[in-house]
Amino acid sequence: MSKILMKGNEAVGEAAIRAGCLHFFGYPITPQSEVPEYLARRLPEVGGVFVQAESEVAASNMIYGAAGVGVRVLTTSSSPGISLMAEALSYIAACELPVVLVNMMRAGPGLGGILPAQGDYLQATKGTAHGDFHLIVLAPSSVQEAVNLVMRAFELAENYRNPVMVIGDGMIGQMMEPVEFPEPAVGKPLDPGDWALTGCKDRPRRIVNSLYLDPEACNRHNFKLTAKWQRITEAEQRSESVYLDEPCDILLTSFGMTYRICKTAADELRAEGIKVGLFRPITLAPFPYQACRAAADRAGRILDVEMNMGQMLEDVKLAVQGTKSIDFLGTAGGVVPSPEDVAKKIREVLGSAPAKNASPKPAPQKKRKDKERA
Amino acid sequence: MKKIFSATPLLVDRPTHYCPGCTHGVIHRLVAETIDELGIRERTVGIAPVGCSVLAYEYFNVDMFEASHGRAPAVATGAKRARPELIVFSYQGDGDLASIGMGEIIHAANRGEKITVIFVNNAIYGMTGGQMAPTTMPGQYSTTTPGGRNVKEVGYPVRMAELIASLRTPAFVARAAVHSPKEILRAKEYIRRAFSYQVAGTCFSLVELLSICPTNWGLSARESEKWLEREMMPYYPLGIKKEPETAEAEVKRG
Numbered sequence: 001m002s003k004i005l006m007k008g009n010e011a012v013g014e015a016a017i018r019a020g021c022l023h024f025f026g027y028p029i030t031p032q033s034e035v036p037e038y039l040a041r042r043l044p045e046v047g048g049v050f051v052q053a054e055s056e057v058a059a060s061n062m063i064y065g066a067a068g069v070g071v072r073v074l075t076t077s078s079s080p081g082i083s084l085m086a087e088a089l090s091y092i093a094a095c096e097l098p099v100v101l102v103n104m105m106r107a108g109p110g111l112g113g114i115l116p117a118q119g120d121y122l123q124a125t126k127g128t129a130h131g132d133f134h135l136i137v138l139a140p141s142s143v144q145e146a147v148n149l150v151m152r153a154f155e156l157a158e159n160y161r162n163p164v165m166v167i168g169d170g171m172i173g174q175m176m177e178p179v180e181f182p183e184p185a186v187g188k189p190l191d192p193g194d195w196a197l198t199g200c201k202d203r204p205r206r207i208v209n210s211l212y213l214d215p216e217a218c219n220r221h222n223f224k225l226t227a228k229w230q231r232i233t234e235a236e237q238r239s240e241s242v243y244l245d246e247p248c249d250i251l252l253t254s255f256g257m258t259y260r261i262c263k264t265a266a267d268e269l270r271a272e273g274i275k276v277g278l279f280r281p282i283t284l285a286p287f288p289y290q291a292c293r294a295a296a297d298r299a300g301r302i303l304d305v306e307m308n309m310g311q312m313l314e315d316v317k318l319a320v321q322g323t324k325s326i327d328f329l330g331t332a333g334g335v336v337p338s339p340e341d342v343a344k345k346i347r348e349v350l351g352s353a354p355a356k357n358a359s360p361k362p363a364p365q366k367k368r369k370d371k372e373r374a
Numbered sequence: 375m376k377k378i379f380s381a382t383p384l385l386v387d388r389p390t391h392y393c394p395g396c397t398h399g400v401i402h403r404l405v406a407e408t409i410d411e412l413g414i415r416e417r418t419v420g421i422a423p424v425g426c427s428v429l430a431y432e433y434f435n436v437d438m439f440e441a442s443h444g445r446a447p448a449v450a451t452g453a454k455r456a457r458p459e460l461i462v463f464s465y466q467g468d469g470d471l472a473s474i475g476m477g478e479i480i481h482a483a484n485r486g487e488k489i490t491v492i493f494v495n496n497a498i499y500g501m502t503g504g505q506m507a508p509t510t511m512p513g514q515y516s517t518t519t520p521g522g523r524n525v526k527e528v529g530y531p532v533r534m535a536e537l538i539a540s541l542r543t544p545a546f547v548a549r550a551a552v553h554s555p556k557e558i559l560r561a562k563e564y565i566r567r568a569f570s571y572q573v574a575g576t577c578f579s580l581v582e583l584l585s586i587c588p589t590n591w592g593l594s595a596r597e598s599e600k601w602l603e604r605e606m607m608p609y610y611p612l613g614i615k616k617e618p619e620t621a622e623a624e625v626k627r628g
Binding site: 023025049051053054055057058059061062063064065066067068069070071073087088091197198199200201202205206207208209210211 | 460
């Protein structure tokens with residue numbers, strides 16, 4: 001199959017169609033508006049349904065309705081829009097409906113800015129909305145991986161009947177990279193099984209509901225959801241460890257696009273003889289704690305790099321359990337760290353003098369002195 | 375002896391949770407009879423709201439959703455667009471539809487979603503214990519308007535049927551009441567028409583039903599019927615507000 005050059009947001013839309021998703025409900029927001037724009041054009045060509053909702057609140061309830069009648073469905077948004085979808089995501093998770101959503105993160109909090117950021121890590125993985133539930137969260141670090149993970153997201157959503165979020169950032173949405181579309185594992189229409197509301201012909205009626213006024217019944221439902229999350233946690237953790245065949249001086253932990261920046265920095269420093277290893281979770285939830293710990297065990301110390309103020313850092317600390325020193329390099333507001341910023345920080349924490357020809361450009365997080373110690 | 379009246383199979387045979395004197399039961403019955411008479415049970419999906427009728431999914435003997443507060447028209451949009459062969463209806467109260475769900479209902483109607491909305495207006499929040507609704511009458515007592523609804527502070531009651539009828543998109547919009555046998559018959563006719571338009575794939579349809587709430591109005595059922603007729607009906611005139619046939623003609627006239 002030949003590669004084509006595509007913008008991340010458009011590749012996400014095409015990946016959904018290739019996975020057999022013919023229903024999209026969404027609302028425009030920068031930096032992901034190319035997804036609805038692409039699908040508004042493309043879905044009618046393949047007999048699909050595109051609806052521009054009046055708000056993210058409505059869009060998220062439309063996907064609840066569409067998933068409830070048993071079709072494969074997608075919505076996409078960016079940070080403030082995801083906050084507006086949170087309520088419906090709680091209902092969707094409670095009702096165990098398969099939906100896929102994409103968050104192309106932008107800077108926050110509040111209206112923030114339209115440039116890339118990773119400030120929604122905790123929202124996505126820990127506290128999306130009210131009640132005990134989890135999203136499966138997948139973090140691509142390239143346009144190709146975004147395609148693969150969007151397609152994989154539909155499989156996971158349907159296997160576990162759980163909402164799945166693919167979390168990227170403005171960079172992944174906006175940049176163009178060569179991609180190819182693999183044969184989808186899904187593609188056949190979604191099996192409405194014994195739960196979807198398709199009309200009660202020749203069967204007892206079905207109810208899609210998350211109201212349990214009986215506390216014992218609600219308690220049991222929570223335990224059921226938790227047992228499902230346990231199964232997901234055991235079976236679905238994915239991560240990537242790089243340059244860890246031999247022990248390293250320092251391990252860089254990061255996710256999504258930040259990993260690409262860390263990789264460039266690591267390659268530069270490795271050429272100078274500094275042993276830099278890399279670890280990134282592909283599933284932010286369930287977080288691959290054991291794999292992260294195993295990577296940390298190969299390293300002298302750890303530098304966590306994120307485009308936020310230290311959110312995945314909490315999971316890295318949980319994984320490492322105080323066995324290693326952890327430093328943190330963070331940016332926000334749409335400021336993207338450069339490989340030079342990462343290299344400079346590595347040298348700083350390793351106590352090695354910066355190379356004479358190091359970039360004179362000051363790191364935006366230069367004034368941050370609050371070293372994180374696990 | 376000849377049987378002239380019996381339970382409709384479209385309602386589950388169980389007691390409801392509604393208060394004595396409440397007219398939700400009447401409206402449930404009218405909707406259920408309509409679905410039965412049109413022979414659409416096997417392809418109908420209903421959507422229950424948040425409010426007194428939150429448990430409506432327990433009573434309608436069809437596939438049912440429970441939606442979050444106010445969002446039933448968005449859920450209905452998703453369901454109907456995904457499976458256009460389904461007959462999709464939402465059942466919503468005045469807090470759900472006219473307050474928190476104002477955005478969803480207006481836009482579902484304006485897109486011309488081929489869904490049917492049963493809108494129960496009893497001028498009060500029932501389930502939460504009698505707070506002011508957007509439909510609460512001027513001067514009407516509620517637990518959050520202890521001095522009566524002051525229109526200078528909170529505005530006038532919203533006439534949803536007229537508001538939705540003002541949209542350009544063709545639709546069937548009507549208001550009836552369910553406090554007397556005569557008006558119940560008219561309500562049934564409007565509900566039947568509303569569902570029939572959806573079956574034909576014609577347009578969005580909404581029937582507003584003036585309803586009583588003896589518990590939160592602090593009146594007996596009989597007094598409540600009189601209060602509805604005296605206080606609500608002049609402000610909320612009954613009748614058909616919009617029909618797709620005339621609406622189409624209006625659009626053509628420009």
